[in-house]
Amino acid sequence: MNMKKSLVAIPLSLSLLIPTAGAVSAHGHGGSHSGNHAAAGSLEVSNKAVDLRAALDALLSEHAYLAVVTMQKGIDGSGDFDAAAGALNQNTEDLSKAVASVYGEEGGAAFKEIWSSHIGYFVDYVKATGAKDEEGKKKAMAELDKYRVEQAAFLDKATESRLKAKELEEGLKVHVNQLVWAFDNYVAGDFEKTYDSVRESVHHMYGVGKGLSWAITDQFPQNFDNKSVDTPAADLRADLNHLLSEHAALAILAMQKGADGAKDFDAAAGALSENTDDLSAAIASVYGEEGGAAFKEIWSSHIGYFVDYVKAAGANDEEGKKKAIAELDEYRVEQAKFLETATEGRLKAADLEAGLKMHVDELLKAFDSYVAKDYATTYPTVREAYAHMFEVGKGLSTAIVDQHPDKFAGQMPGDMPKTGMGGMSEQNSSKEIVMGSIIALALAGLLSALIIRRKSMN
Amino acid sequence: MKKSMIAAAAFLLLAGCTADGNKPEERKESVQKVESGEAAASSPTALTPPDQLKEESLGILPVSIEIPAIGVDAPVENVGELENGQMGVPENIDGVGWFEPGTKPGDRGNAVMAGHVDSKTGPAVFYKLDKLKPGDEVILKDKSDTVRTFVVTGKKSFPRKKAPVEDIFGFSYQSNLNLITCTGEFNRKARTHEERLVVYTELKK
Numbered sequence: 001m002n003m004k005k006s007l008v009a010i011p012l013s014l015s016l017l018i019p020t021a022g023a024v025s026a027h028g029h030g031g032s033h034s035g036n037h038a039a040a041g042s043l044e045v046s047n048k049a050v051d052l053r054a055a056l057d058a059l060l061s062e063h064a065y066l067a068v069v070t071m072q073k074g075i076d077g078s079g080d081f082d083a084a085a086g087a088l089n090q091n092t093e094d095l096s097k098a099v100a101s102v103y104g105e106e107g108g109a110a111f112k113e114i115w116s117s118h119i120g121y122f123v124d125y126v127k128a129t130g131a132k133d134e135e136g137k138k139k140a141m142a143e144l145d146k147y148r149v150e151q152a153a154f155l156d157k158a159t160e161s162r163l164k165a166k167e168l169e170e171g172l173k174v175h176v177n178q179l180v181w182a183f184d185n186y187v188a189g190d191f192e193k194t195y196d197s198v199r200e201s202v203h204h205m206y207g208v209g210k211g212l213s214w215a216i217t218d219q220f221p222q223n224f225d226n227k228s229v230d231t232p233a234a235d236l237r238a239d240l241n242h243l244l245s246e247h248a249a250l251a252i253l254a255m256q257k258g259a260d261g262a263k264d265f266d267a268a269a270g271a272l273s274e275n276t277d278d279l280s281a282a283i284a285s286v287y288g289e290e291g292g293a294a295f296k297e298i299w300s301s302h303i304g305y306f307v308d309y310v311k312a313a314g315a316n317d318e319e320g321k322k323k324a325i326a327e328l329d330e331y332r333v334e335q336a337k338f339l340e341t342a343t344e345g346r347l348k349a350a351d352l353e354a355g356l357k358m359h360v361d362e363l364l365k366a367f368d369s370y371v372a373k374d375y376a377t378t379y380p381t382v383r384e385a386y387a388h389m390f391e392v393g394k395g396l397s398t399a400i401v402d403q404h405p406d407k408f409a410g411q412m413p414g415d416m417p418k419t420g421m422g423g424m425s426e427q428n429s430s431k432e433i434v435m436g437s438i439i440a441l442a443l444a445g446l447l448s449a450l451i452i453r454r455k456s457m458n
Numbered sequence: 459m460k461k462s463m464i465a466a467a468a469f470l471l472l473a474g475c476t477a478d479g480n481k482p483e484e485r486k487e488s489v490q491k492v493e494s495g496e497a498a499a500s501s502p503t504a505l506t507p508p509d510q511l512k513e514e515s516l517g518i519l520p521v522s523i524e525i526p527a528i529g530v531d532a533p534v535e536n537v538g539e540l541e542n543g544q545m546g547v548p549e550n551i552d553g554v555g556w557f558e559p560g561t562k563p564g565d566r567g568n569a570v571m572a573g574h575v576d577s578k579t580g581p582a583v584f585y586k587l588d589k590l591k592p593g594d595e596v597i598l599k600d601k602s603d604t605v606r607t608f609v610v611t612g613k614k615s616f617p618r619k620k621a622p623v624e625d626i627f628g629f630s631y632q633s634n635l636n637l638i639t640c641t642g643e644f645n646r647k648a649r650t651h652e653e654r655l656v657v658y659t660e661l662k663k
Contacts, residue, residue: 162631163631164631164632167631167632170510170513171513174510174512174513177508177510177511178511178512180508181505181507181508181511184505185505188505190504190505193505197511200511200512204512204513207513207566210629211566211631214629214630215631228624228628228629229629230567230628230629411559411560411627412557412623412624412627412628413539413540413543413544413545413546413557413623413627414539414543414544414623415542415543415544415545415619415623416544416545416616416618416621416623416626416638416654417537417544417545417547417555417572417638418544418547418650419547419572419573419574419584419638419639419640419651419654420575420582420639420640420644420651421574421576421577421582422576422578422644422646422649422651423576423577423578423579423580423581423582424575424576424580424581424585425576425644425651
């Protein structure tokens with residue numbers, strides 16, 4: 001959690017997964033051209049700008065996830081509602097601190113007030129839904145419409161119109177609609193639509209994170225070493241951060257649903273499965289179809305062991321739980337070996353095993369505490385598990401970019417195009433010469449006329 | 459890499475729920491607390507989805523460009539980066555080059571197109587680019603005639619070595635299209651014009 005609090009002010013220097021992450025910076029000025037290449041640094045997976053983007057991605061996407069969870073717990077009247085809402089509020093605190101680190105304490109406080117208001121309106125919507133109060137729902141939606149305008153105006157002003165209110169209002173509309181759609185379908189029992197929208201709502205926030213981090217780094221370039229958030233390497237890190245953290249988020253939720261025997265368990269597990277497909281496709285895009293398939297098999301196995309653990313816990317089968325944990329231990333070794341081989345040793349198996357142990361331990365802790373109704377432990381652990389995956393994403397993308405620099409060349413040229421051959425300029429020049437000659441001739445004529453005149457006067 | 463990953467993610471987000479063989483059976487002893495549990499247990503209510511449920515990508519692969527205000531109606535060809543680092547230019551003197559490694563016109567960011575101001579013998583496609591005024595329209599089409607219209611917001615000339623390349627080609631939260639041609643004196647020695655003109659446009663929504 002420490003990382004989240006200080007992330008904007010003090011970019012992360014410590015990678016839990018890869019001690020040598022910084023090594024990639026040495027390639028920073030890579031690219032196919034020498035000289036004053038504008039996209040210099042495009043191979044950096046981590047620098048002040050890209051770290052800001054990752055930090056905002058983490059908080060914004062976590063907001064969407066926790067909002068979905070909190071709304072579900074709210075309508076269900078679940079015992080962990082307060083703890084989930086508390087985690088959502090803690091996320092708001094962190095986000096406001098991040099805003100304050102850029103726009104000052106006052107800016108952070110103003111942001112927090114506006115941002116919190118929209119969470120309040122979502123709560124109103126949930127309450128009205130529970131009370132079957134159609135008017136109340138409409139009122140909450142109307143408040144959310146007002147919120148959009150206010151939030152957009154705030155960000156437009158803060159970023160000096162790098163983010164335009166009109167565009168922001170549209171983006172916020174999508175965010176609001178996605179959360180409401182996920183919730184309405186949850187209430188209506190259409191869980192396929194629910195979880196499609198959950199995934200969309202999380203994904204949407206990465207566009208917001210990129211836009212906001214771009215605006216901030218454009219506005220205060222000196223604070224970010226003039227680095228860009230918009231590079232293929234930064235995009236890879238964001239993509240992996242997204243899929244890995246979504247994995248943790250959906251795994252935790254599916255495990256809870258499994259323990260509860262909830263009707264949306266299948267859909268939640270299905271969403272987790274889709275996430276695995278996406279992650280495997282991402283791996284395949286770097287390491288080929290075979291690599292993607294091998295990854296998928298190993299990765300899916302650990303989800304299976306988590307499921308075994310949930311089943312065993314439900315049956316009070318201590319032996320079964322132990323067996324699942326033993327399987328997870330074996331999984332860690334296999335997964336670590338796979339990644340070490342794939343990255344040709346850029347990721348070390350020992351570091352990977354340690355990182356994976358953290359992931360497994362966090363998920364089990366979140367689950368065990370949930371089952372034990374120790375929700376005060378559950379939700380901070382959920383947040384840790386979520387944040388941890390951003391470290392994994394950073395480590396994995398660092399290794400991939402270092403291994404395949406050619407795939408992450410800059411997207412902008414070093415120089416402007418040469419869009420003229422001078423034909424019109426040369427024509428102009430010759431015209432000028434002609435005109436000059438005419439004037440010269442005229443002057444000569446005038447002169448001779450004068451001379452003649454003077455002669456005649458004489 | 460980036461494109462394929464995003465494409466894969468976007469595609470899979472749309473895909474339906476995949477079956478997972480490894481699911482625990484629902485445990486019947488647990489309490490179903492969903493208030494609307496009964497409604498859920500019957501048939502799911504079909505809700506009407508709101509219109510803005512997703513941010514659609516508006517990017518297109520342009521094949522033609524029209525700028526009615528200056529009589530341009532030209533084919534678009536993809537260009538990249540030359541060995542010397544310069545943005546490439548269209549082979550067709552009357553064509554316009556889109557910087558294909560960059561942003562797609564319509565997507566968030568700055569899409570860039572370049573056209574010649576003149577050939578060796580006379581005017582070329584962007585000869586009158588400097589005559590564009592704020593409000594003038596630039597119309598792009600892709601091969602299936604999907605249209606994206608951009609509106610001129612301003613223009614600026616830069617010394618050829620001092621153009622802010624990162625601003626012209628970099629990211630933006632808006633969907634912009636920047637048109638480039640040459641302007642200023644033709645430097646015979648360097649065989650190029652001394653300045654580059656950038657006409658800024660933004661997507662009309």
